Amino acid sequence: MNWISDWALPKISGLFKREVPENLWHKCPACEQMIFRRDLEAALHVCPHCGHHMRISAVRRLECTLDPGFSRIELPRAPADPLRFRDQRRYTERLKEAQAKSAMDDAVAVAHGTIEGQRAVVAAMEFAFMGGSMGAGVGEAIVTAAKLAVLQDAPLIVFTASGGARMQEGAISLMQMPRTVIATRLVKEAGLPFIVVMCDPTTGGVTASFAMLGDIHIAEPGALIGFAGARVIEQTVREKLPEGFQRAEYLLEHGILDLVVKRSEMRATLARVIGLLRVPLVEAATAPAAEVPALPAPEEPTEQPAQA
């Protein structure tokens, strides 16, 4: 402690400090253009320059999917650290850190509410929580979300974002695959739609269980979706991976997805899907029909009519 560190150094570094706060601008990880933070928020974290869909938090996902006034539900807690797992750090430490960072108990947030007026239960995965990995907590959340959907007679929509199984829970995490598959059965048996929206990234055990059993499969543009990791595949087959491999558009082309939908259109798309699956007949649009302008009278043919 002396005058240099207390007084002189802050003054000097102050001279070089930028005028604007650090977090006013955000650099797009794809095109590296600078985006004004407020614009980025307004664009739901999609780069206005290149259209890159950045990862967003589970809570943000709920906010931009459900109508205002939705309620998040509390999830049952799974036993923490059943294996007393320790790698270079303790699993309990990693969990605590993730919980503090994300203000969530585990990697899924569940809420119920409406989407453009139609009831829905939404589960959103949080990639920032240990890579969205699936352990008993995530399994429990998906099962709970499914039961809630059945109870409320509402469709279940899951936004996936996960690196796969949570290794720190060993075979317990593996067993979340059948467990979450059962959850999808509960929803389907109740005659309710199960809609999966795959976000970047969706891989491993999450893809190979509930994520691939949707009635409708939607993905965000550019999302990485697959079973095995790219590095493992490259090492196994010793081949260069094709351009766009395991990206949403690649999966769409290979028949694994129904739709690739931009984040800005996701809400409306989900509302349409639910409407078409759940509302068999809308009042024949009588009133608006009157307003539909009549076909303009055919103009005088200027050419010879085409032969039939």
Next chain:
Amino acid sequence: MRHFLDFEKPIAELEGKIEELRRTTDAGGIDVAEEVGRLRDKAQSLLKSTYAKLTPWQKAQVARHPDRPHATDYINGLIEDFLPLAGDRAFADDAAVIGGMGRFRGRAVMVLGTERGNDTESRVKHNFGMARPEGYRKAKRLMELAGRFGLPILSFVDTAGAFPGIEAEARGQAEAIARSIEAGLEAPVPFIATIIGEGGSGGAIALAAADRVVMLEHAIYSVISPEGCASILWRDAAQASTAAEALKLTADDLRKLNLVDAVLPEPLGGAHRDAEATIAALGDRIADLLEPLVELDGATLRARRREKFLEMGRSGVI
């Protein structure tokens, strides 16, 4: 020629010495019966003490032992009148997953297994037991067929995992696994799965969402291979032994966690030292487990199976 694992070297040396002495005797040399007997006792007790305290990593090596009986051996030993069935009806037949109908102690059953092969040619043919989507789709098809005709399902799982390949991904590896898990959970017939060697992650659970899951004593069952886990969490594949310990992947561990239903003891020195006895013992165990299940109707079986899997991870702290 017996294949010895690294940690079995002292046993290998003793057994080599015994062999040498016996050859001397056969060649008309001095009678060394006493010495041979002494050495044999020593080898036996060394084998016993080694196998009594195998580390999880050593178990992983025993589980992958090249001489260990494979799915085909269990099918040949336990299933009469086996009729192999092939294909996913969409793209191909995948030899990594073998399946078919046959009779287990008189009862018609559907059999599934992941087969690794036992020499270079058969290993290539079976893709080292790593299935592609077609394999899981074949499994799903056969499980559904079993359901329609009331055939109990028996599966023999031994795989490092699903094949990580470009084409496999393009054809929906994840979807194929998910559907195969679903087919197992939905089957309205008794389903008994046995982890006979390596139960590698999603590729294993695809054939093991069963009413009863048996693990052989030295089999392993894990969400990721010890090597894979070590290279991710320790950033060093050489830490596989530490990772194997942490993953709790042995039969005892899984039984304690209530993730499998039974552990079948193996002959001293592992299943490969007496394949016939191992296969027969597994047959008896399967018969015992199957008997009460065949009494139950499809809806009950399915409901109980769901209940069992829904509990996994809820409790059961080691």
